[in-house]
Amino acid sequence: MLIGEKKIERPFRWGIVGGGRTSGVGYKHRLGAMRDNTSFVLKAAAFDLDFQRCVDFGKNLCMDEDRLYPDYKAMFEAEAKREDGIEAVDIATPNFQHFEVCKAALEAGLHVICEKPLFFEIEQGEEIKRISEKTGKIVCVTYGFSGFDLLTQMRHMILSGDIGEVTMVDLRYAHGFGCDPTGDTQAEGQKWRVDPKKSGPSFVLGDLSTHTFYISELVCPQLKLKQVLCDRQSFIRSRAPLEDNAYVLMRYESGAVGRMWASAVNAGDMSSQHIRIVGTKASLEWNDMHPDELHYEVQGKPAQTLVRAMDYLSDDALEYERLGALHYTGLIDSWSNLYNRFAVAMDAKNRGDEQTRRNLVYPDLEHGIKGIRWVTKCVESADKGGVWVDFE
Amino acid sequence: MLIGEKKIERPFRWGIVGGGRTSGVGYKHRLGAMRDNTSFVLKAAAFDLDFQRCVDFGKNLCMDEDRLYPDYKAMFEAEAKREDGIEAVDIATPNFQHFEVCKAALEAGLHVICEKPLFFEIEQGEEIKRISEKTGKIVCVTYGFSGFDLLTQMRHMILSGDIGEVTMVDLRYAHGFGCDPTGDTQAEGQKWRVDPKKSGPSFVLGDLSTHTFYISELVCPQLKLKQVLCDRQSFIRSRAPLEDNAYVLMRYESGAVGRMWASAVNAGDMSSQHIRIVGTKASLEWNDMHPDELHYEVQGKPAQTLVRAMDYLSDDALEYERLGALHYTGLIDSWSNLYNRFAVAMDAKNRGDEQTRRNLVYPDLEHGIKGIRWVTKCVESADKGGVWVDFE
Amino acid sequence: MLIGEKKIERPFRWGIVGGGRTSGVGYKHRLGAMRDNTSFVLKAAAFDLDFQRCVDFGKNLCMDEDRLYPDYKAMFEAEAKREDGIEAVDIATPNFQHFEVCKAALEAGLHVICEKPLFFEIEQGEEIKRISEKTGKIVCVTYGFSGFDLLTQMRHMILSGDIGEVTMVDLRYAHGFGCDPTGDTQAEGQKWRVDPKKSGPSFVLGDLSTHTFYISELVCPQLKLKQVLCDRQSFIRSRAPLEDNAYVLMRYESGAVGRMWASAVNAGDMSSQHIRIVGTKASLEWNDMHPDELHYEVQGKPAQTLVRAMDYLSDDALEYERLGALHYTGLIDSWSNLYNRFAVAMDAKNRGDEQTRRNLVYPDLEHGIKGIRWVTKCVESADKGGVWVDFE
């Protein structure tokens, strides 16, 4: 159980690129990172392309004005000169900038936390990997839903054989907030997502399904994806070639199969992310609207609902638990758990403690690259007319 | 609202082939048909291949012993000679007998009610259609879940444009009762289902998904299916070549798309049938575990739950309502509604009242043939490796 | 498992008083009684005070016109003279007639099935009991919700100690269909319910809570009620002195306590009847909107949902099961189960087989009288200002 006590000697000095006043996700990064003030402390930021807005915003967060910067280059340069300069940086910009900022950050000797989808191309991922290995700094990816305790429990139960052999992986991240195309031209946070130059080769596959795909890897680490088949649509025509809806079928090496439904036009849905893992004996189901409940359905037995923080959970599902039974958590608790692990991973890296880092379960650069591969292969399949393509 | 009063001059004299003591579905036919004793009365039966068991069973249902027959041929022959002979017959046998019994029944001048999937081949369906037209007798198909009042409401709302244009049809009939293969060799009701000679070219596609596919036609009559792609598996190896799990993707003429998941190995699932129809403005969702609730989700508005028997429903969704608000219904209420319509359709046919029959929404021979086509095309796609095939 | 086969030598010839075209509950009686045509067959009726409407209705049910009667007296007299006269009668009239019809029926040598609340006064119950003992005919009470299989399971688990010692009995029958008082003056089925002359000393306590109180006796037969305290209100003023809302607190001999909420003004509620039995180790919860699900919550363990028709249920919870797993039931299935037991009880009585009747769990005259006592004591407590009164 966590109660806010430090897990590392002292919190990392930490900066942000992007994630300013008009960014919803930036606040999630700050809340996740600074929950306990013992993992990260926010010291510097280049929040915004509009420098005045950056300064206003940073001052309103009670930050030092002289550590608010017009852009990431200025920040990395100035911070590098300070004795108390930042040690880690968060990239919360639109997708198309991830690669260049990440590269620059690593080269500036910073650990990186980056938004998903990581980059546009698998090759970019490989390049960053080489740089990361060279500089000895790590890259963490904010699959922000993946820190919920019950996903840890799900992984534990699947690896323990509680559902038998996995036969099916049913994934969904499908909401309806893109039904109204007004936001495509008018909302800051939406505009760039439907612009291939800024968003990359996909809309919902990258923006949504990479989260859920990562969760499937988190809970079923033993599965290897063999082939995918994707059919994608642009129900709002102006979004073409980017899809606002996609169906994917999966085939795994083990013989297991799977499905993904990614959508921004699933009108009215408010419980967007659903994950059902079916095994030969039982199934596990979880959704992000009620993240503290895990449904365990053994064939022929009464269905069970496991609840966060209860003694019957596995030790690792309780390790990051903070609030106790009957006190339910939300998305920020998941982000906090992730950021806490990022800090531990960075600290272990700094100390050369590879064992700690290897035992730590968190979305790292490999997972980020796998996400790029996922998008790339789905788009390839769809563009060929919805045919099976090899994943690796 | 129905209260048991007759809708036709007098109930049909009715017989059954199959559906005896070891048949779960036979009881559903009897309960559906005889709920009010004003649509059908059971007069004759060839319940069982074991004649003594047939007689025992029929006597226990308080039937006349001399109208219990060793087989359908004997029944059709003897009943044809009686002045009070049966006028309609129910076919509740394993699939492989549907065709021959149906043909014989029509030729004996009987109206037919037949279990799904109707036959093995589209051509058989076409042949029965010709005979039906010749003899002036109709064929009804027991898609037994399709009589729920809220499916009528769903159809009404979709045709009224309440969800906008349909974009997606998400279908599922996936339970886990086939996880244990013991029944394949030991349970009467399961053995023939996994034997291609008796079940036809598929297991779950035919046995389960034809129900849900019909419901999609019922609620979205305006959609025309253009292409399907199916990936099917036999997770219990001994079932091959019959599948115990299948994923289908659909493309409709209108640009709408869809999915079907049919499974007998979805371990632990107890709410097997789910239907979600997504439109440009809203979605409708229904499942057969809570059939008196219909979820209406307008994007950007609070989700609504419509409940059977309430005044706010459409007139046709209230027409067959029987119990009043707060009194919830189950599967047999759906069967009763269907059988009631079958009686009205037969009566209209006998009276030459084509208008009544055309206005009546019920699963008829065309829908039965469409079900055969559905199975045939899915199997074809799967056997070609999971490729897109044209539906018509 | 039931499959419609007879449990008694031949079905009872059965008549109805009341329950005609304007009565919702009359149809439930017919559906319950005649589900299989092996327990009861409807032969005679005095459906309505309006004789022409009675005749029209009976003919529409395909009944013999000459066994449709203007009133119960005529029916009992004429039927008594027939060799094939009725053997049992159903009383589905407004409350105030229950006593006189029941008395006349017993004296005419008929078994009786009567609507709840049985009569107005405990003394009337005692008088009927004496007559019943004298004539050797039994009285059954249609607590129509009490036939669900999972209530049998609940009883079984409580008696088996699965929840420990019972500490709390939380009961509720609270809907909102009385929020609109229009029905009080305009709806046939509602008018008499708010008229003390026809309904008795209470509205919702008698009309609703007697059902739920009986279910509490069914599932917790070991508990003895010691004291009740009731606070009742007439939120629609014109209903006074009859209450449209009542809160009751209960104290049992064992130290257990309980609550009842009866209401017709619980605006918007669609799942009216909830029953939660709390024990020292676990709780069981059931509601009549989803009657095939039983929630079993062991403190410190994952909550379980038991589902009808599954092998893990007790033998008695499967004895009346009809449809098999995944096929869900509704209110009429409950009524059918009750009527089936009524037929077995009457048959056992006729055969002098007291053991069968004693082992049979069904709402009998004693339970009917207990219901009168429940209403009487609640009204007494409320009229004294909401004070504790002894139950016996």
Add this chain to the structure above:
Amino acid sequence: MLIGEKKIERPFRWGIVGGGRTSGVGYKHRLGAMRDNTSFVLKAAAFDLDFQRCVDFGKNLCMDEDRLYPDYKAMFEAEAKREDGIEAVDIATPNFQHFEVCKAALEAGLHVICEKPLFFEIEQGEEIKRISEKTGKIVCVTYGFSGFDLLTQMRHMILSGDIGEVTMVDLRYAHGFGCDPTGDTQAEGQKWRVDPKKSGPSFVLGDLSTHTFYISELVCPQLKLKQVLCDRQSFIRSRAPLEDNAYVLMRYESGAVGRMWASAVNAGDMSSQHIRIVGTKASLEWNDMHPDELHYEVQGKPAQTLVRAMDYLSDDALEYERLGALHYTGLIDSWSNLYNRFAVAMDAKNRGDEQTRRNLVYPDLEHGIKGIRWVTKCVESADKGGVWVDFE
């Protein structure tokens, strides 16, 4: 919408009494207060009776060692001497210390945030009120569940007449974690709760139901409680005279009525707090397990589920919203909202801006005193045998 920006000129310097390493609630206070680092910053603490544990813990929170104190007296004295001394203090001790620490804090010129139930006696509340008025410092009460956005929405809808006139207030805070009495003697956090000297005259009435009672005041500010009747039990005998279960009936001045169920022995329940407000036209229902969903049930219309962060909510229900639609919140988000308001209230008080403070909806000293009255009157009623007692 909040995004972490400051609402006051600079964050308050803030200290804690109690709430150390063995305290679950202490962490909630810290998380609530410091979520954005713009309302409060933690500067000093007397976490624990064990000073060494206090120091260890504080250092692990990265606090200054020389501002960790052995007790509240030392802290108030030392901090008063510092130029950068604390300006507000949090009392997270067992109940029996609330009064003396609160008094000392006010007298030391500090604003106070105190755990519920505030004190043991109404008179103590009145005394604190006088001191507070004299010193010009305010007292806030951590009814920690009351900061959820949808409770603000509920209040808004009730005050807007969306449910008509309120007729019923149905409250429940009933879990089962007290079924096992082991904690009474072994768990730090439980031991004092069942000791009348430390907990006061009640267990669950004070510890649990004061939360839910406050929420009823929050959402129905127009109601005045007139009379209560309480029946309380000690199902675990060793807890007597403190109750582990209590039923309360309420009568309001307006004619509305209500119920409360407070329990620590409601075995297996995981959704402990339920609030249903019934009006003449509709009802609103909320529970703390799914706090981002609000059920709005208009009689005769489809039930609606309102969800946090959606545009259709009232302005005040969106004012403190932080995460955007589809991103669900948990208990700490509620605490953060409260602490944010506490900071605004303290700041307004310091600036003499009475209007801002009056318009702010948060649990203040009056609400704390009302909570003491609630417990006092319930205990009085129960101890008199379960009779009606006047509330004021």
